[in-house]
Amino acid sequence: MKKFFIILLSILLAIVICIAGAYFYLLSQTRPLSHDVNAEEVRFEIPYGTSPYKIAENLKSQNLIKNEKLFYYCVRYPQIMSILYGKEDIPTSTDLKSGTYRLKNNMNYGEIISTLTSGQQEFAVVSIPEGLTITKIANLLEEYEVCTKAEFIEICHNPEFVLEQGIITEIIPGAEYSVEGYLFPDTYYLNKFMNPKKVAELFIDNFRLKTKSIPAFEGKSLAEIRNTVILASIVEREYRIDSEAPLIASVFQNRLKRTIGLYSCATVEYIITEIEGRPHPGRILIADTRIDNPYNTYLYAGLTPGPISNPGMVALSAAAAPAKTNYYFFQIVDPAAGKHVFTSTFDEHISSHNLYTKN
Secondary structure, eight states, X not given: OHHHHHHHHHHHHHHHHHHHHHHHHHHHHHSOSOOOTTOOOEEEEEOTTOOHHHHHHHHXXXXXXXXXXXXXXXXXXXXXXXXXXXXXXXOSOOOOOOEEEEEOTTOOHHHHHHHHHHOOOOOEEXXXXXXXXXXXXXXXXXXXXXXXXXXXXXHHTOHHHHHHTTSOSOOOTTOXXXXXXXXXXXXXXXXXXXXXXXXXXXXXXXXXXXXXTOGGGTTOOHHHHHHHHHHHHHHHHHOSSGGGHHHHHHHHHHHHHTTOOOOOHHHHHHIIIIISOOOOOSEXXXXXXXXXXXXXXXXXXXXXXXXXXOOOHHHHHHHHSOOOOOOOEEEEEETTTTEEEEESSTTTSOOOSOEEOOO
């Protein structure tokens, strides 16, 4: 009997030793690589769609953790951390979020997981100036590593996405659609490697929010909003001084009422840069105004088929409520200051072949 108890005690002791050994091994593997309180921060990126195990491998490769397999199991089974650190140190979530973070190698697994699930990423502060096109906005987003240029352009021209955003009511086979004009220019705090659809939705939601503060937008139908955005996109590319935007809008409005071509240099520039893919011209030449394209307002009366830029509040407000004038012409007289002269008759209009464009 005594021998039995000795054997049993030995087995229990061996089990305790194994459990203790496993515990201390796990503890050693999950401890910070450094105990330096002044450890240097490391920029750690989680691209959209990265798996937890791949994240663990990247943490190991950047010398932030010791054991990628154990880190993965801590993410999958947070109870492990309750055993190692105590219940109060278990992260509230183990849903690792894409983004860019700042980590240190003096952080344990629990602290790292808490950071990567907190959503407190390193933001990319992206300022979108008024008057940019989808292509130019896409260039900025790629530069700031928010998403790729190609992916953003693709979603912005996706008919299903345009329909989903309520910009159109139906998709006509063969027609071209985009959210050009509805990507509101502003300063955005974006995550790295975002879903391009989410980025576009953010811009469009901001457009809706901002236009709610423009009284003249209230009560407009979908078609009226569309026409206002198209007009605003042209005004945006023509005005330099805020106070002149409503006057420029009035010139275009007066011409539209009489089915006179808008004669906007900005529409020709759009053809050159966005449709033909040529470099931005220093000035529009007479030959350029003869390009046969529906966006050429020198050849075709009425509004362009779609917006030519993404306008800001000044242009949107001006297009929604143009000034009441009898002007039919405007001509830039001071390129440096951006000042125009407005006239009612062709005889008053100052002819010039030096047609300037807004950079």
